[in-house]
Amino acid sequence: MASRATPSPATHRLPHSGTTMLTVHSPDHALHHGAAEFYRGRLVPCFEMPSRVEHVLASIAAAELGAVIPPESFGREPLVRVHAPDYVAFLESAWAEWSALGETGDALPYVWPARDLRGDVPPAHIDGKLGFYSIDAAVPITAGTWTAVSASANVALTGAKLIVDGARSAFALCRPPGHHAGARAMGGFCYLNNAAIAAQYWRDHGMARVAILDVDYHHGNGTQAIFYDRADVLFASLHGDPQVEYPFFLGYADETGTGAGEGFNLNLPLAWGTEPAEYLSALDTALERIAGFGADGVVVSLGVDTFEHDPISHFKLTSADYPTIGARIAALGLPTLFVMEGGYAVADIGTNVVNVLRGFEGG
Numbered sequence: 001m002a003s004r005a006t007p008s009p010a011t012h013r014l015p016h017s018g019t020t021m022l023t024v025h026s027p028d029h030a031l032h033h034g035a036a037e038f039y040r041g042r043l044v045p046c047f048e049m050p051s052r053v054e055h056v057l058a059s060i061a062a063a064e065l066g067a068v069i070p071p072e073s074f075g076r077e078p079l080v081r082v083h084a085p086d087y088v089a090f091l092e093s094a095w096a097e098w099s100a101l102g103e104t105g106d107a108l109p110y111v112w113p114a115r116d117l118r119g120d121v122p123p124a125h126i127d128g129k130l131g132f133y134s135i136d137a138a139v140p141i142t143a144g145t146w147t148a149v150s151a152s153a154n155v156a157l158t159g160a161k162l163i164v165d166g167a168r169s170a171f172a173l174c175r176p177p178g179h180h181a182g183a184r185a186m187g188g189f190c191y192l193n194n195a196a197i198a199a200q201y202w203r204d205h206g207m208a209r210v211a212i213l214d215v216d217y218h219h220g221n222g223t224q225a226i227f228y229d230r231a232d233v234l235f236a237s238l239h240g241d242p243q244v245e246y247p248f249f250l251g252y253a254d255e256t257g258t259g260a261g262e263g264f265n266l267n268l269p270l271a272w273g274t275e276p277a278e279y280l281s282a283l284d285t286a287l288e289r290i291a292g293f294g295a296d297g298v299v300v301s302l303g304v305d306t307f308e309h310d311p312i313s314h315f316k317l318t319s320a321d322y323p324t325i326g327a328r329i330a331a332l333g334l335p336t337l338f339v340m341e342g343g344y345a346v347a348d349i350g351t352n353v354v355n356v357l358r359g360f361e362g363g
């Protein structure tokens with residue numbers, strides 16, 4: 001078991017008995033439905049699809065987890081606490097600029113400011129902007145993408161606010177996901193970094209220290225980078241070893257933070273084929289680090305692409321392992337916001353997510 005946290009001085013905590021976990025959800029997610037992503041020389045159908053959310057909602061209802069509520073609108077201000085204003089403006093206007101070319105299919109990038117190119121000058125043309133503001137070609141922009149991604153951020157912010165207002169926990173059913181999005185770049189199905197936006201919202205609303213636990217199969221490169229030089233937000237992640245797994249170019253164990261943030265970043269890369277026991281042992285390592293940090297709250301980047309049958313991943317967790325993950329997170333005794341990230345075994349995603357949440361709730 002993970003060690004228990006020392007009670008934190010946060011004042012915004014309620015006793016947990018008798019409460020049920022609220023889920024925040026917006027139907028606007030369905031306005032984002034990319035057709036294809038670039039993979040090994042081909043365009044392949046997007047793994048990140050609207051039906052993911054519908055399966056999670058069905059499992060929440062079947063399990064009677066608690067009410068599902070719509071998000072509030074928080075506007076632009078909390079987005080630009082984490083993202084560069086020019087990047088947010090790009091996301092908002094990209095579809096209009098793309099469709100003005102006469103294009104009707106998804107906008108996708110095809111050239112990037114990699115080494116030895118200028119990475120400091122945003123081009124004027126949409127083709128250049130798409131590459132300037134992305135890390136890969138798994139981020140289609142469609143007519144409804146901005147509406148969906150801004151709603152997804154509002155879902156995370158609404159969950160964060162529920163906890164500021166006294167809830168012990170909440171589930172932000174975000175889609176699109178967020179943890180690959182950096183301050184100025186989309187990537188890996190992610191546009192706005194919902195978990196980072198929520199963590200910063202907590203910092204701006206009374207929490208002195210916030211921990212982010214990222215249990216998605218992929219390293220949360222965007223979240224790490226956003227907080228890499230800060231001591232007030234701890235980032236801890238377990239993920240497929242980037243030597244052999246997306247995002248390849250971040251997520252190694254020697255990335256421990258920089259400047260004031262030195263020591264406040266923990267990466268636990270795991271091999272393809274990692275079994276549940278080894279995974280849970282790494283989870284305990286991350287939880288012990290979070291407990292020692294003295295966080296006032298924890299944001300969980302909840303991906304269930306660690307599942308044995310996930311179509312793009314290589315861990316061996318079974319549905320029966322997810323309640324254990326939830327229970328060990330609960331043992332921290334901290335206000336906890338779950339933020340939906342990945343998970344592409346669509347028929348099982350609802351069961352696996354609800355298993356984490358029920359494990360957290362003690363059932």
Ligand code: SP5
Binds near residue numbers: 039312
């Ligand atoms: C939020 C999230 O989980 N994003 C993951 C982004 C992963 N992008 C790389 C996808 C690689 C697709 N591999 C296809 C394997 C087919 N057998």
Ligand code: ZN
Binds near residue numbers: 303341342343
């Ligand atoms: Zn993932």
